[in-house]
Amino acid sequence: MENNKKQLRIALRNCGFINPENIEDYIAHSGYAALASVLETNDPQATIDVIKKSGLRGRGGGGFPTGLKWEIASKNHADQKYVVCNADEGDPGAFMDRSILEGDPHSILEAMAINGFCIGASKGLIYIRAEYPLAIERLLIAIKQAEEAGLLGRNIFGLGFNFDIELRYGAGAFVCGEETALIHSMEGDRGEPTFKPPFPAQSGYLGKPTNVNNVETFANIPVIILKGWEWFASIGTEKSKGTKVFALAGKIDNVGLIEVPMGITLREVIYEIGGGIKDDRKFKAVQTGGPSGGCLTEKFLDTPIDYDNLIDAGSMMGSGGMIVMDEDDCMVSVAKFYLDFTVEESCGKCSPCRIGNKRLYEILDKITEGKGTMEDLDHLKNLSKVIKDTALCGLGQTSPNPVLSTIENFWGEYVYHVVDKKCPAGQCKALKSYIINPDLCIGCTACARACPVGAIKGEKKMPHEINQANCIKCGACVEKCKFNAISIK
Amino acid sequence: MEKIKSLADLKKKREELQSSLQLREQGENNENLIRVKVAMATCGIASGAKQVMEIIMNEAKKRNIPVEVTQTGCMSYCYAEPTVEVTKPGQEPVVFGYVTPLKAEELVEKYLAGNEMLPGVIPINYEKVEL
């Protein structure tokens, strides 16, 4: 197996090394030293400047400069401010936040306390999905241990800084990863995004200035403090610094979590870290950015991965899902799969997302059912553009990305579905036809007996035939045929 | 743990912990102690890590092998769960993947007790920030 140590672990530095339920393990690995140094320096703005200069950007998907976000929150004055950790990891197949919370919970607590000191907040809240019971358990243990050790609570290190952390549980709504929706959910309201401005940094939780950062973003903070911004900024590309954790999945040998420096190419990730495509099939596309991302083709294999390049390529960083597809994957079905998710997870507040995504899904479904028309493809293109242009929040604005990027990169495949009524990948059931080769069929009747709808007719010892109108494409005949006489076209 | 009341406290505590860690690593404290870490995130547990951890402890006890078994977070080799890292005194850690209950017994019998390598070793393909 190739291994040139392409990975660099910053956010995942302690995962798989320390006992997450033991604060001493964390302290032995320089835990809480960053908080100590920040409190000792006693200059919030200096710390914010370090984060700003490090070039760290939000790892939850938006890529907003973290230091700037802190600075805005620090400059809005209020009697109470809040630090919120967004642990509402909702992308299908993404689990980097869970891994960090389960493997290194103290790093998040420490980073939140640093954030609290910088913006003048004495309260931290972790919004975590209730479907992460182990992460919750370990966070609760960690909070208790940190409080007992005096690393959270009142007068930390005797330096007069108070900081408490509580958990808030989410019910697993994808849209609650959007910060305004997350805040509404924490307040006990319907998890719906609201128009920004006001930004949470101005008016967030309970109307108070609130800084919301994602788990992975926080996990980077103590390292930046301890190693210095120069070190961090030396990793990555011009506009995207540091590393990114990806959940590598799909048709690849080594699925799992990886943490790579920004600027690495997809080729390196897929072939060198991921071990290449399973069963030596041909690479077709890689989907990044979760349901809001897009599918990238071979031509992007050598593009350095960073926030801006991915957007230019028609996808996005997202929270770090990366799904590799091979020639057996139908791109229309892939788009449909993601739309199915967005339709389910839309909050329903704005019309383009509530109704538009539903209609997008319905058109895609029509196409995979072999009932699509060229006019449908026009609607698909226009509707995608309009949803992107008019939806209220990030979820809606990015939901057509899977459609747009597959249309852009796999237009021919769409046309093939619509005009030729065929699915090149052989994935769309309705577009498959099972054909008996009369030269190979010996008329054993095994297929006819297996067919659940009686679509196969023929005399004994004579070649059989499948009535295409009745065939439900279940494939039972293929399994029964011992003479390889039945093929799928 | 007693309260850490000042920066000096934290520093002292860290040094204490690090030196005891070092002692163990250099094997001066117990030159035969083998340290085993079992990846116990949700994914690991779902693939049977709890059972694997028990087996390793029981089997080592049966054979009187001095072993310290601890849980840790996700080692991120999803394709090879459950994963177990074994550090023998004075040696580099070795990560084993696909550690089924059967393989866990084998691991104790062959690698912990003997020194026989087993298949399924996962090469470390990353660098880690050192703090």
Place this chain on the structure above:
Amino acid sequence: MDKIKLTIDHKEVSAPKGTTILRAAQSIGIDIPTLCHFELNGLNIHNKPGGCRICVVEVEGRRNLAPACVTECTEGMVVKTNSIRVLNSRRTVLELILSDHPADCLVCAKSGHCELQNLAIRFGVREIPFQGEQSSYKMETSPSIVRDMNKCVMCRRCETMCNDFQTVGALNAIERGFPAVVSTAFNQKLSYSPCTFCGQCVAVCPVGALVEMDHTARIIRAIADEKKTVVVQVAPAVRVALGEEFGMKPGTIVTGKLTAALKALGFNYVFDTDWSADLTIMEEGTELIDRLTRHLKGDKDVKLPLLTSCCPAWVNFFEYHFPELKDIPSTAKSPQQMFGAIAKSYFADKIGIKREDMIVVSVMPCLAKKYECAREEFKVNGNPDVDYSISTRELAALIKQANIDFNSLQDAPFDSPLGESTGAAVIFGTTGGVIEAAVRTAYEVITKKPLPRIDFTELRGLEGVRSATIDVDGLKLNIGIAHGLSNARRLLNDIKEGKSQFHAIEVMACPGGCIDGGGQPLHHGNSEIIKARWEAIYEADRNMPLRKSHENPSIQTIYKEFLGEPCSHKSHELLHTHYFDKAKVIEVKLD
């Protein structure tokens, strides 16, 4: 104030800081279409979810389109409201909304008043390119309101009214994605929810998702039934709003045409709820004086402040949300119910018919009145005091159906004896009016001196909570007034905490009182209409020869002939009621 300069459609605009693109555009005659956006200026009602996305505009330098209703202008902003990108997006969004909306405009109650229909007309939509699943929810009827959520466009206006303005909390969005819809908790019927039937959700719904329970057919049948004597009463606020349905200027007082129209419709007797409003003042005013006198004598058990009880939505509200305070409101029935009780006793006797042969119809600016007249305690052996209550809108529909050219009608007077009234009664139609009418009478009764002035302007206005101290010959009477149940809630919380300094509080559920009741002609967010009605109410008061309830000769007569004196035994029997603890009877019904 800081001014911002920007360009909209190549025109320079200057607007105060904080102005939205929508308002800035309006100021230079650019009318950006909206759907969910709803404001009642001056009444503190704002619904700006930025959800429908009909008002999107192009802002130079911005990645996506901006909703004009919530995006604030910034210095140097360049906005395009009619570029091809905007027009295409707007039309597509409209087509999407229409693709999940039943196309049954011909038989929809909101047809002709529907804001979605207006948009479809404005955009010239001739076909809907998107076919697919349509929402299908169960239609629900209640005594006052019909919910057909298949028509809901998720504008959330009803939620704003129900939750922010009324703090009733009956309606909220449920589900997510395509099935998201506004509903009650556990999707229960409105009757099992904390709904007060104020009808403000209906008043603001841009489409036909929330409409009133239509009783016009029953009225036509009742009039056609020769065995029945059909008596109609008209609430004060109807006369300052009905004209709008016939193209008249908001605030036109149409009392004379209204009575003429009711006579033309075939009602046997056309009476006035103003008459029973005067009666209400006699009863409620006496109750107030009685409680005050006892209070001044040091009676610790006396309940103060006295709360008015003419607004049925308000009654429902305290029964559900503040049952522990149910002994405080006046026991006087509302004017509608007082009228019914007198019509079916005193008046039925007078004309020599049995109560069963009389049908009492009320024309109300209100939807809660439909619920009120169906309350069990307002029935005698199952026969209700008021049989049917119809809204101002339903009356307009009846007039149109009956080929009556409203505009050319000759004014006609109310019938006697339940048609005579004073200016004190007509001001019941707006917030502060009931208490002003009560003060006019209480003053003269307590001091036995004529009022030095009739207009208590300190009690008037459209602020949500108002207060005034009236000097009743040395006695300082502290009056509180609230309209909107959120404002009432504030005053009730003060009472609960023992902090209230008021002797009497008037509450009306709707914005501005009955003039903007749930049954009034739709104002579509134009608060100027409400202000015009408000002014008309006081104009109607000024036009009356008598302006104090106790001077109403017909009222004086009924006390002489029938009731004895205010708060007499007979009055209590006919004109007073009691309240229930509704918090306990709300239950979840699974069907």
